[in-house]
Amino acid sequence: MSELTIAIVAYKNYRDVATAISSYKKYAAPDADYLVYIVDNSSGERDCAADRADLLAQIEGNDQVCYIPAGENLGFGCANNLLLDRLDSRYHAIVNPDIIFRDDPFAAILPWMDERPEVGMCIPRLLDEEGNLQPVYRRELTAWDLFVRMFGKKVFRKRYQWHTMQDMDYSKPFQVPFGQGSFLVIRTELFRKLHGFDEKFFMYVEDADLCKRVNQVSKLMYFPGAAVIHRWKRASHKDKRLFLEHLKSAVKYFRKWGWFAGDGK
Secondary structure, eight states, X not given: OEEEEEEEEESSOHHHHHHHHXXXXXXXXXXXXXXXXEEETTTXXXXXXXXXXXXXXXXXXXXXXXXXXXXXXXXXXXXXXXXXXXXXXXXXXXXXXXXXXXXXXXXXXXXXXXXXXXXXXXXXXXXXXXXXXXXXXXXXXXXXXXXXXXXXXXXXXXXXXXXXXTTSOTTSOEEXXXXXXXXXXXXXXXXXXXXXXXXXXXXXSHHHHHHHHHHHHSEEEEEEEEEEEEOOOOGGGXXXXXXXXXXXXXXXXXXXXXXXXXXXX
């Protein structure tokens, strides 16, 4: 059993994946016990064959990186779940390709979680490239708060700030109802117990669903003692097709859990 497994789901963003892996390797201790899984949702697409070949060349011979071609675009949650039967680790990290490491955050996160068995999942400080904390920590997701975040941040500024937990003291740990799935560290046993992500969500909101299920049996905690750089692209705010996918997933979430906090099953 290894100490840590790391999952990165790729979709035509091979250069970002390579950057994420190389930045972690730069800071990980020589004896760090980890295995990175790259699940490639674009492995069957020809238009990115050259970039894919470059990535495969970079990881060739690296026994700490395992490449898994999905064969088709399975979506984020389903691609992550491909690993469920493979995982043999104490902790599992869900990492977006747009993450850049500036040190080894796991060197701080894992011992902190070891000392707190009630913590099932952890989210560290996610910073932009200027070092500013990003609003990726949220209270319970409701239809109203999703509307405000997408359309009304300026008009309903106080509600948006409340939903994104801007009233909290980020120098101290606290429980998070919904942490964005760009970088989450979960106990592998718990991830298996929950059967990973709910595959009804193709992409978007599957992280809110996972966080809610984690908090039902354990705790998702913000941990200020570790940080990563997140080059947040907010793709669904710029691409109409992705925006519609986001809305579709949100409707599935609210049908599952209720349109307002606490009124679902």
